[in-house]
Amino acid sequence: MQHYFRAKPYYWFFQLLGWEAFWGTQVHAAFMLKKYQPSTLNWLTMTVVFGLLLTHGYRTLLLRFGVLRLPLVWQAVVAMLGLLGLSLSMQLLLPAAFTLLAGKWQWPYTSGVAGFVFGVIDIGRYLIVWVLAYHFFVAGEWLAQAQARELHAAAARRQAELDLLRSQINPHFLFNALNSVRALTLSDPHRARTAVTQLADLLRYTLNYEQRQLIPLGEELAAVQDYLALEQTRFGPERLRLDLQVPEALLAWPVPPAALLTLIENAVKHGISATPGGGLLRLVAQAAPAEPNNNAPAAECLHLEVSQPGHLPDPAAVLPACLPGQTGGLGLVNTRQRLLALYGDGARLTLREQPAGTVVARLNVPAAVLGVKLIA
Template sequence: MPILPRRWRLPYVALLAVVGLLLSTSALQAYRLSGGTRPWEPFLWEFSSIPAIGMLALGVHALMGRLRGQPRPRQLAVHALALPAFSGLHIAGMFGLRLLVYALVDVSYRPDPLPALLVFEGGKDAVTYISFCLISRGVWMAQAAAARAQELERARRELAEVRLARLADQVQPHFLFNTLNLISSVMYEDVARADRLLCQLADLLRQTLAAQQRAEQTLGEELALVEPFLALMQARFGPERLVVQIDADAAARACRLPALLLLAPVENAVKHDVARHRGRVTVGIAARLQAGRLRLGISNHGDTPVPEAAPDPEGGLGLRNLRERLQARYGDAARIEFGPDGAGMALRMELPCAS
């Protein structure tokens, strides 16, 4: 990585120019008060120093970068050699430029004797060098902290992706085993019906495999998986026992969410709640987009609940899996509630909508 990235070069030159103008303006006032007759001289004095200081500051920054992690005695020894070199280069560059300009305009210029220059300029250069070292150290520390933060964030994202993949992998076996159990209950009573259910299941599994490869899909695509599953369950229990209601507007259907997110809770609503009611059960899915957030609801209501079959307050394995997936994907930005709703149960989710 270059010491001064390309995008910072123009701002750096502009900063040096502004500093030079401010110093020159201040020096001009003192110059006029002392009786000076050439107003350009203060500008030459200051701007002869600024380019040399600007280049040397980059050199100090590079040196501080190379000294990172080195033993303290070695760093002190390097600085003891670098400080005189810094001052010597600054003095040589500054007075070399001044002498050149004065010669071009044919004006006599006599700097102070070299020992006096070394003492006067050397003292200022020592303060400047130490200041640059401290600033550079802070810059390198900030860059290192930013790099560590980026690496930590990348590791967190990778960990979240691995965790999401593991949780998603749990959905298909859980759903598949339950569905096969449902089909096995009718295969000896109605072979043709069991065969039809198996064909529907095969089609559904092909769709879920494709969805899992995408990892993320729109709510509309998710409902395209849920609807065949509910049709399969209606074929299993009969339309008189299981009524399906899906209400999702176009804006909500465009929101993206983790693939196979709804299959497990819908399966729970059918598997557990149809068994808990002797009569008709209505399973409803509602989705709305409000203020940039997707509000999803999955509910079930039965006509005659069985008193001794109390629902699992945690919603079973499928909903525990759902909670973990939402936490891994959205963190605190997602909300989920599950509990009684009149004569049935309701699951409500609120997620950020990424379309």
């Protein structure tokens, strides 16, 4: 039971401060009203000592029996009973203690029962402040702790979701990369050895990014270039033409791992591979002001556009990469969910067909995650 008697330092600070203030105001009032007597200091000092002991004992009982975890209605009932008990105890213990000090019985209430009742009410005026302050303070503190626990639980759920999504990306990504190497072993063994080195770099990348929520765009771009080198060898430079426009100033921008790589894979699979004559795969990166419907706290967003030949079901529409309830590709589904977990509404991933015959995937990444600014 020792933990019931321990208290945080600020509890004792306010306890002592409050009772010292009571003692000081009562001494001042006695002087102002010309009621100060030699016994006044002794009486007030004993009042403060008993007040400290009784209120701390009341707190101990509240914690011992879990009263502060009850509904507010029951706490109110306990508070009223506790206030009455504290006031009565003070009025009974003070005369007894004063008698012990004086060496003879002294009953301070000359007007009998009425005086005793008045004394209970009088000291109750001060004790009610303590009781209400303590109950409301503890209720507020526990509410804050409950909210903190809820936030921690939400963060843990978000982290678990991200870990699950990242674990699902690896098989999807490696399957496509291995297909590229397999094709090379049949057509160009020498180039296949180079491809194995590039694939090893990609494997190293996947092993590293699983440990992080964000990586620099430059690191992601290096993996994209390795992947495109593999795919360009398989398709040929005429069928897979590349135009990569990524300013060096943006290479440090933090992005979710494999987000851009997934868009590139999707462009190769659904655009270049599905088009008999292939086409141009263009990647454009630029920093621009956040869009009006973007809730990111940063003043700028990183805009990534990946375009490839192809068509959408509705060429005039601008669609989310995966609509709710739609069975999109695993890579795009995971990317959209990871963006939602990391940025909330601060990031966007959309698909559009503009101009006709060209599908553009646009990814907007703010410079902040969960309200923490990462880039000035």
